[in-house]
Amino acid sequence: MLYSAKLSFCVAIAIQMCIICVWIFFYKRNFQMCGRQYGEIATLTKTEGRLTTCPLIPIGLVGSITVNKTDPQTWTTIEQKYSVIKDGGFVPENCTSRQRVTILVPFRDRESHLRIFLNHMHAFLMKQQLEYAIYVIEQSKDFEFNRGFLFNVGFKEALKDSDYDCFVFHDVDLLPENDHNIYTCPVDQPKHLSVILENWDYKLPYDANFGGVSAMTKEQYEAVNGFSNSFFGWGGEDDDFYNRVVWANMSIYRAITGVGRYSSLQHVTATENPARYKILSKGKEQMWKDGLSSLNYIIIQKKTKKLFNHIIVKTI
Numbered sequence: 312m313l314y315s316a317k318l319s320f321c322v323a324i325a326i327q328m329c330i331i332c333v334w335i336f337f338y339k340r341n342f343q344m345c346g347r348q349y350g351e352i353a354t355l356t357k358t359e360g361r362l363t364t365c366p367l368i369p370i371g372l373v374g375s376i377t378v379n380k381t382d383p384q385t386w387t388t389i390e391q392k393y394s395v396i397k398d399g400g401f402v403p404e405n406c407t408s409r410q411r412v413t414i415l416v417p418f419r420d421r422e423s424h425l426r427i428f429l430n431h432m433h434a435f436l437m438k439q440q441l442e443y444a445i446y447v448i449e450q451s452k453d454f455e456f457n458r459g460f461l462f463n464v465g466f467k468e469a470l471k472d473s474d475y476d477c478f479v480f481h482d483v484d485l486l487p488e489n490d491h492n493i494y495t496c497p498v499d500q501p502k503h504l505s506v507i508l509e510n511w512d513y514k515l516p517y518d519a520n521f522g523g524v525s526a527m528t529k530e531q532y533e534a535v536n537g538f539s540n541s542f543f544g545w546g547g548e549d550d551d552f553y554n555r556v557v558w559a560n561m562s563i564y565r566a567i568t569g570v571g572r573y574s575s576l577q578h579v580t581a582t583e584n585p586a587r588y589k590i591l592s593k594g595k596e597q598m599w600k601d602g603l604s605s606l607n608y609i610i611i612q613k614k615t616k617k618l619f620n621h622i623i624v625k626t627i
Contacts, residue, residue, distance in 0.1 A: 361407070362405065362406050362407045363406055363407070364406060364407050364409060365403055365406035365407060365408050365409060365440040366406075366440070367409065368491075368493070369438065369439055369440045371438065372438065372439070372490045372491055373490060374489055374490065374491055374570075375488060375489055376435070376487075376488060376489065376490050378431060378486050378488055378574040379427075379430070379431065380427055380486075380574065380576060381427070382423045382426055382427055383426050383427070383430050384426070386426065386618070389426060389429055389430050389433075389618060390617050390618060392430070393433050393434075393617075393618065395437075396433055396617060396618060397617065398444065398615050398617075398620070399444050399445050399446070399615060399616060399617070399618060399619040399620040400442070400443050400444030400445060401433070401436065401437050401441070401442070401443060402442045403440045403441075403442060406440060407442075408440060408441050408442035408443075409495065410441070410442075410476040410477045410495050410496060411442050411443075411473065411474065411475045411476050411477070412436075412441050412442065412443040412444075412475065412476070412477040412478075412479060412494055412495065412496075413443065413444050413445075413446055413465075413469045413473075413475045413477070413478055413479070414432070414436070414443060414444070414445045414446065414479045414481050414494070415446050415448065415461075415462055415465035415466065415469065415478060415479065415480055415481065416428070416445065416446065416447045416448065416465075416481050416482075416483050416619075417448055417450070417456075417458045417461035417462060417465075417482070417483070418447045418448060418449045418450075418461075418483055419449055419450050419452075419456050421483055421484070421578065424483050424484050424576050424578065425447065425483055425619075427486070427576060428483050428484075428486065428576075429445070429618050429619060431486045431487075432445065432486075433445075433618070435487060435490060435494075436494060438490055439490065439493055439494060441494060441495070443494070444469070444472075444473070444475075444620060445618070445619040445620065446465045446468070446469050446619065446620045446622060447483075447619045447620065447621050447622070448461040448462070448464050448465040448468075448622045448624060449461075449621065449622065449623045449624070450623075450624060450625075450626070451611060451623060451624065451625040451626075453625055453626070454543055454626055455543035455544040455582060455584070456543070456544065456545075456581060457540065457542060457543050457548075457626065458538075458542070458548050458549075459537075459538030459539050459540060459541075459542050459548035459551075459552070460538070460540045460606075460608075460626055461624070462480050462537065462538050463537045463538055463540060463602065463603055463606050464606070464608050464622065464624050465622065466478060466532060466537060466603070467603070467606065468610070468613065468622055469620075470529070472620070475529065476496065476528060476529065477494075477495055477496035477526060477527075477528060477529075478496070478526065478527055478528070478529065478532055479494055479496075479504070479524065479525070479526045480524065480525050480526070480527075481524045482505075482522075482523055482524065483576075484575055484576040484577075484578055485505055485508065485523050485524055485573045485574070485575060485576075486573060486574045486575075486576070487504070487505075487524075487572075487573055488572045488573060488574055489569065489570045489571075489572055491570045492504055492566050492570045492571055492572075494526065495526070496526045496527060496528045496531075497564055498528060500531075500561055500562050500563065500564045501521075501525060501526065501527045501531050501556055501561060501563050501564070502525065502526040502527075502563070502564045502565075502566070503520075503521055503523075503524075503525050503563050503564070503565045503566065503571070504523070504524040504525060504526060504566050504571055505522075505523030505524035505525075505571060505573045506565050506566050506567075506568055506570075506571030506572070507568055507571060507572050507573070508523060508573050508575055509573065509574045509575040510575035510577075513572060515568075519550065519553050520549070520553070521549050521550075521552055521553035521556070521563060522549030522550075523549075523573065524573070525552075531561065532603075533603065534559045534561070535552070535555035535556055535558075535559045535561075535598070535602070536555065536598055536599055536601075536602030536603050536604055537602040537603035537606070538551070538552055538602060539551050539552075539590065539594070539597070539601045539602055540601055540602065540605060540606060540626075541590050541597070541601055542584055542587060542590060543584060544581065544582050544583055544584030544585075544587075545580070545581035545582060545583045545584060546583055546584050546587045547584055547587030547588070547590060547591055550591060551590070551591055551594045554591075554594050554595070555594070555598055555602075558595055558598060607626070607627045608624050608625065608626055608627060609624065609625045609627055610622065610623070610624055611623040611624060611625055
């Protein structure tokens with residue numbers, strides 16, 4: 312009887328061991344399959360002859376990243392570093408990006424900042440397995456700087472080149488510190504990427520802030536008639552833009568605070584727009600009269616470079 316009990320116990324242990332071995336086998340198999348499906352390197356789908364879709368959250372992202380604010384000094388240095396960059400952008404070789412993204416950067420007299428920006432951003436964006444292109448829209452010196460106008464021009468000109476799904480409106484002096492801050496556009500609401508900034512002591516300055524870096528689909532941007540073209544000088548255009556989103560019955564999604572964290576490059580404060588509050592007060596009645604629908608400009612130069620697409624524009 313004792314022998315029978317020992318035998319039953321050994322059989323039970325053997326069965327449990329078999330179950331564990333089978334579980335480990337299928338776990339490893341499923342893990343490998345997931346790795347093939349969602350890993351950094353996607354493979355060709357042989358039956359369909361096309362690339363698989365890039366993972367929603369690319370494997371290999373680490374969260375907090377080092378931000379190098381040192382100016383590379385020469386364009387050649389950056390070009391040599393990013394040999395895979397072509398025509399101002401990148402297309403993943405081994406998978407199909409979920410969205411086609413364009414980064415729009417308003418610009419004037421910040422060449423050092425632009426080199427630092429591109430040196431940081433190309434590595435950041437490629438790691439997220441995005442198909443993207445960077446457009447730098449430079450304003451001629453005829454008028455005070457107009458950030459909203461330049462975004463509108465960049466939006467129009469980028470769409471002439473390709474059918475982009477997602478538009479990221481990006482200041483040249485802001486550098487993301489966390490690679491989990493994915494530069495794509497939610498289809499249901501605009502996204503505010505730069506939640507906390509170094510020059511604001513890493514605090515959201517006010518609840519309605521929508522400046523710095525934001526992302527919208529083509530349809531969302533057209534639904535608010537883009538930015539106002541009326542804000543010459545510093546301030547007001549991002550607050551008006553926030554109001555347009557609200558008036559269009561949309562809400563803003565913010566990146567998680569620790570993820571939406573940005574380093575700031577120092578610069579001389581621009582001249583404030585003394586008329587900004589007056590323009591803001593009339594924003595709702597001017598929304599469909601002032602923006603993409605009223606955009607007038609002359610392209611002085613549009614040139615595709617290795618690291619970015621360069622547009623020089625004059626307002627009329």
